[in-house]
Amino acid sequence: MPHPWTAVRSLLPGDRPARRLVQLNLGLVLYGASTALLLRSGFGVDPWTVLHQGLHQLVGLSVGTVSILVSLLVLACWIPLRQRPGIGTVLDAVLVGVVIDATLACTPTPHVLWTRGALLLLSVLLNGIATGCYIGAGLGAGPRDGLMTGLAARGHSTRLVRTGIELAALGAGWLLGGPVGLGTLVYALAIGPLAQVFLPLLAMSERPGRSAGRGRRRSGVAPVS
Template sequence: MSEATVPVPSSLPVRLVRLYGGLALYGLATALLLESGLGNNPWGVFHQGLSLLTGMSLGTAIIVVGALVMLLWIPLRQKPGFGTVSNVIFIGLFADASMYVLPTPGHLVAEVFYLTTGVVTLALATVLYIGAGLGPGPRDGIMTGLMRLGLSVRTSRLLIEVTVLIAGWLLGGTAGMGTLVFALAIGPLTQLFTRWFPLT
């Protein structure tokens, strides 16, 4: 099937499959990046740091942060959707489940494999859940809210991710080679996956 004939999902069942498939893969990707030990994405650094500080699980930290971030939607006049609430709850649950079943890599080759697989999986997951069209994730909503206040996409994204990265690092989260790899690869990979899974 050519790129031009790939159908954009419109029925609710297909959109729900995309949403929850994307959230499950996002939780898996989060766990892979953390278990690699080579560095998380910026929000992952923050979630890990909060988990280390409070003793809560990674998934619980993701859920708590997602819920608190949604409070910031109020002054930004953002409206959550069904997918937004699902994002808050299920990514954390899937992350904890993945952490439970994933073996800890004991060699650099395995760590690099976890890192690479995590970045690729996270890009696919992002395209799937956003493409479901059932509402942005809570963290995405902050970016779009700042854009409504006049900031550019680049400035909004940079401001948010640098802030959470520094905060997470100060809390003890792992930032390193994996963080750099994520920053460089996530955009091109996300764009690539939109060829097979068009955004609505």
């Protein structure tokens, strides 16, 4: 009977699979934790959660169910962009939600204004680092980040693409009645530039002798400008 690592290894790029898997999971955990901290700041949720809550009010489905359906719709947009899902795409759908719930369960709600403001800024910064970390692992981006990298790969600025996507989700969610606050605006305007910085810093390229082109395509990390 084959060793379990052999089955996992077959799903990963040839270069440094263990390190990639660790970086992927660290990035997803950090993403979930930073999202929960953004909620705890009380200044408003990120644009995609605004959209999910707006759709929840419109159709009556739970926010979690709406999130899954939106993810499937976004994944369908990958097809013309020739993006391919990976193990990171699957883990994104499972791990982030678990970490959000766990973080909310063990962190208190701050009441002092400056503490809330500091928490807002910290959560947005950590979210940007997390985005670069798990996409840079090269194991498949989450549905929304894959849409960003697919559009950026066509010669557009990662910063402008990500900011445009976040603002579009925000606008649609607001029109549907989703809650919008100062934190929502800060996140929408800051996440693009943060992704622009951390994606190239945390991207794991193939070592010499490996198929660099294959690793680059799987990573979903587009050129930044």
